[in-house]
Amino acid sequence: MAKILGNFHLALVIGVVLLLVAMFGLHGDAMDGAYWTQWLRFLHTFAGVLWIGLLYYFNFVQIPTMPKVPAELKPGVSKYIAPAALFWFRWAALATVILGLLVAETSQGGYVARALSLTEGYRTIGIGMWLGLIMAANVWFIIWPNQKRALGIVPADDDRKARSATTAMIASRTNLILSIPMLYAMITQSHVGG
Template sequence: MGKILGNLNTALALGVVLLLATMFGLHHGEMDELYLNWWFRFFHVISGVLWIGLLYYFNFVQIPTMPKVPAELKPGVSKYIAPEALFWFRWAAVATLLTGIVVAETGAERYLVAALSFQEGYRVIGLGMWLGIIMAANVWFVIWPNQQKALGLKPAEDDAKAKAARTAMLASRTNLVLSIPMLYCMVTQFYLPQ
C-alpha cells in the first residue's frame, strides 16, 4: 500500500478507479443528461475545493509563516512551493468557473442567465456566481501577474517586487473575504428560501 499511496499519480489513479467503481456500481442505470449535470457538479466541487483550499493555504499558512522563515530558506518557498501552488490555484479557478457554467446550463433546469441577472429564485446562486467570477478574475488579472514579479518569475526591481508582493497579498485577502459569502451562496441556494 505504501508504493501506491507514496506516488501521487498512482494514488490519483486509485481514486479514479474507486470513483468509476462507485459510479457504475451505484448509478449505472441512471446515466442520462441529468446524470451528466451531476458529473459536472462533482467536478465543480472538486476543482472548487482545490481552488479555495489553496486560497486558504496561502492566507492561513504561507503568508503568515513567511516572515518567520529564515532568509536562507525563503528561496525554497519562492522558487519551488509558491509557483507550483500558484499553478494549481489559477487553473483550479478556471476549472471551477467553467464547470459551474456547465452545471448552470445542463440538467433539468438551465439557469445561467437567470442567476447572473439576479432573477427571482436565482438571486442567491447569482450572487455566489458573481463573487466567484470576481475572485477568478482577481486570480488571473491581479494575483498572478503580481506574484510573477514578487517571485522573480518576471524581471522587476526590488521596490517593484515588494509592491507586487503586497498587491498580490491584498488581492488574495480580498478573495478570502469574498470566499465566505460565495461559499454560503453556493451551499444554500437550493435549500433556503430566497
C-alpha cells in the same frame, strides 16, 4: 504501501479508479442526462475545493508563516512550493468557473442569465456566481501577474517585486473575504432558495 501512496500520480489514478468503480457500481443504470449534470456538479465541486483549499492555504498558512521563515529557507517556498501551488490555484479557479457555468446551463432549463441578472428565485446562486467570477478575475488578472513578479518568475527590480507581493496579498485577502459569502450562497441556494 509507501511506494504506492508516496507517488502522487499513482495515488491520483487510484482515486479516479475508485471513483469510476463507485460511479458505475452505484449508478451505472441511471446515467441519463440528469446524471451527467450531477457529474458536472461533482467536477465543479472538486475543482472548487482545490481552488478554495489553496486560497485558504495561502491565507491561513503561507502568508502568515513566511515572515517567520529564516532567509536561507525562503527560496524553498518562493522557488518551488509557491509556483506549484499557484499553478493548481489558477487552473482550479478557471475549471471551477467553467464547470459552474456548465452546471447552471444544464440544470433547470439553463439559469446562467437568470442567476447573473439576480432574478427572483436565483438571487442567492447569482450572488455566489458573481462573487466567484470576481474571485477568478482576481486570480488571473491581479494575483497571478503580481506573483510572477514577486517570485521572480518574470524579471522585476526589488522595489517592483515588493509592491507586487503586497498587491497579490491584498487581492488574495480580498478573495478570502469574498469566499465566505460565496460559499454560503453556493450551498444555501439548493436548501433555502433565492
